[in-house]
Amino acid sequence: MSSDASDSEATDSEASDSEASDSEASDSDASESGAPVPDLSVPDPLVPEPLVPDPSDPGAWDPRTRHAQEAYTRRRLAVYDAVVLGLFCSVVWRCPRGDMLRLYRRATGARHLDIGPGTGYFLDRCGFTGPPPEITLLDLSQECLEMSAHRLARYRPRTCRANLLEPLPLPDGAFDSVAMSLVLHTVPGGWEAKGKSFAEMARVLRPGGTLFGSTVLAEGVRMNALTRRLLVEQHRRGNFQNQGDSPDGLARALAAHFPFSRIVVRGNVALFRATA
Incomplete structure (x- = not known):
């Protein structure tokens, strides 16, 4: 294996470790601050559901x-x-x-x-x-x-x-x-x-x-x-x-x-x- 390849892999590894550290730090910050991590699979109660016209409503x-x-x-x-x-x-x-x-x-x-x-x-x-x-x-x-x-x-x-x-x-x-x-x-x-x-x-x-x-x-x-x-x-x-x-x-x-x-x-x- 060439020296350039080894250096590249090492750099990639360091970047990966850095991203993981950033992610952990972010999760840690959110946890320490008490801010909940939003669950995007659950509908936001503050966002209204689309209205379905009522066929008995004259406006529809x-x-x-x-x-x-x-x-x-x-x-x-x-x-x-x-x-x-x-x-x-x-x-x-x-x-x-x-x-x-x-x-x-x-x-x-x-x-x-x-x-x-x-x-x-x-x-x-x-x-x-x-x-x-x-x-x-x-x-x-x-x-x-x-x-x-x-x-x-x-x-x-x-x-x-x-x-x-x-x-x-x-x-x-x-x-x-x-x-x-x-x-x-x-x-x-x-x-x-x-x-x-x-x-x-x-x-x-x-x-x-x-x-x-x-x-x-x-x-x-x-x-x-x-x-x-x-x-x-x-x-x-x-x-x-x-x-x-x-x-x-x-x-x-x-x-x-x-x-x-x-x-x-x-x-x-x-x-x-x-x-x-």
């Missing part, structure tokens, strides 16, 4: 969703049956509420989930026969949940405040039927985004269970001057989020999650039914 909603929910005040819900279900459905959207009610009477099962129940009008007039149904009402609007639950109090419904576009806090296969009446045209996003809710509907339905409902369309249907003018006004106000919604888009979204589905168009409204 999409602004379009928040605006749509703000429209459902108690004052407006008091005239909802007469104005929206009566006047608008029949005259403007050209689909009488009786067509929607018939769908309820044919498709509602013993364990039923109603999404966007409004005032509870359809379930109130459904005319159940046999044992009382088990009803769960789901909506983002607390006002809608309270009003519909009060109207349907004879059935002792459960209520669930949740965002339709998020995973629902409901068990798999818990329902015989799910209704979404006059809901989807208020949900932001196209059919790709709205279709994600169908995956959740398929999950909470038992095999062979039924999804049914109605939605106002903005494309692929004939419109008179009154319908077109008021649809544009609903878009301007932010009450409707159905730009581009067509029967074909709805059919594709349903087919992605249900083996069987059927759509009937009445005026500007699609009445749909699908089997899990």
Whole structure:
């Protein structure tokens, strides 16, 4: 071995010993001073954890969703049956509420989930026969949940405040039927985004269970001057989020999650039914 190599090794050894001494001195200083040595594997309690949005908190909603929910005040819900279900459905959207009610009477099962129940009008007039149904009402609007639950109090419904576009806090296969009446045209996003809710509907339905409902369309249907003018006004106000919604888009979204589905168009409204 050459002298240069020996000197190098000696120097490295001295440096290593020096670093070790420095480390020991540092540890000794920390110990003598009483300062704790921080454990980086434990989260610092002074550093806040990242906030996870609460889906029931209006501040966490999409602004379009928040605006749509703000429209459902108690004052407006008091005239909802007469104005929206009566006047608008029949005259403007050209689909009488009786067509929607018939769908309820044919498709509602013993364990039923109603999404966007409004005032509870359809379930109130459904005319159940046999044992009382088990009803769960789901909506983002607390006002809608309270009003519909009060109207349907004879059935002792459960209520669930949740965002339709998020995973629902409901068990798999818990329902015989799910209704979404006059809901989807208020949900932001196209059919790709709205279709994600169908995956959740398929999950909470038992095999062979039924999804049914109605939605106002903005494309692929004939419109008179009154319908077109008021649809544009609903878009301007932010009450409707159905730009581009067509029967074909709805059919594709349903087919992605249900083996069987059927759509009937009445005026500007699609009445749909699908089997899990």
